[in-house]
Amino acid sequence: MRLTTKGRYAVTAMLDLAFHSQTKPVTLTDIATRQTISLSYLEQLFARMRKAGMVKGVRGPGGGYTLSRDAYQINIAEIIEAVDEPVDSTKCGGKSNCHNDQPCLTHDLWMGLSEQIRAYLKEISLGQLLERDLVSEVAMRQGEQVIEMPVRHERMSA
Amino acid sequence: MRLTTKGRYAVTAMLDLAFHSQTKPVTLTDIATRQTISLSYLEQLFARMRKAGMVKGVRGPGGGYTLSRDAYQINIAEIIEAVDEPVDSTKCGGKSNCHNDQPCLTHDLWMGLSEQIRAYLKEISLGQLLERDLVSEVAMRQGEQVIEMPVRHERMSA
DNA sequence: CAATACTTGACTAAAATACTTGGTTTATTT
């Protein structure tokens, strides 16, 4: 399992989607502007995630993307795996024919490590993340000046 | 914390070093050939690790590198951190001024995740890794056919 | 039918990764 910015983009986008798609589909354009990620890059990421069966695209006006499962049934590991294509980190093409002169010493070591991290991220669902984020959002807002009252509900969509 | 192949190279090399430098310094050339990593790339990685104070270079013939601490006092997280320079993954330049219009939703989420992984890798020492690897080495050898038969191994590379 | 918005693919720019070349210093060995 690799941890790069690409995976973070994907998780961010999914989190945004989970948050805003409660009632209706969310367009990538919206996510792009909210999260300041380029639209076409998002398109690429979502194409992969759609193939992985975690989001559904709804075409036509009023369309966009929705989660294809409950947010609590989508874990972080699969999001990351969906977007970054697997590199065989083994240098011996998967088959462990590499212990005669002990090249790739780290073979199963790194695999093990990587697997641990994957397991960890697999236990965290998008739903949990959303909860956690909302909690910290609230905490933040409470620490903030809340005084500016009137109209403001667009804060969400802005 | 980022997990990339670069970090894996570093860990691999350090593991090799820990394993072979019990008695005398190990040359990068040796590590390079054993682990099939380019010599100069290793030089770059070791330059960083030397600056981080985890290895010592010994010049002149018969020289090479040694660990500057006991293998049990070097953890995996610091190896990785030594070689890949930090990117601010926050998009808001470290200072968390990013909750007004909620860009970077994942801000502290990802930081948290990343921190968890770092903590995990920090608890694993080079020494432990070495032990573990030696154990599995032995296990492999015991499990193997030591007879090495006729020719048919090409199925693997096909 | 027309507008909207997803789909697809090819392409480009920038960054990170991996490697190369060609040195210099330092210490050992002959």
Place this chain on the structure above:
DNA sequence: AAATAAACCAAGTATTTTAGTCAAGTATTG
């Protein structure tokens, strides 16, 4: 002292990945 073996150093190059762009499609709703 000379040759040698190694670390150390500094550019530069190639490859891959990341991120973003563009444009021609296709499906859906109104």
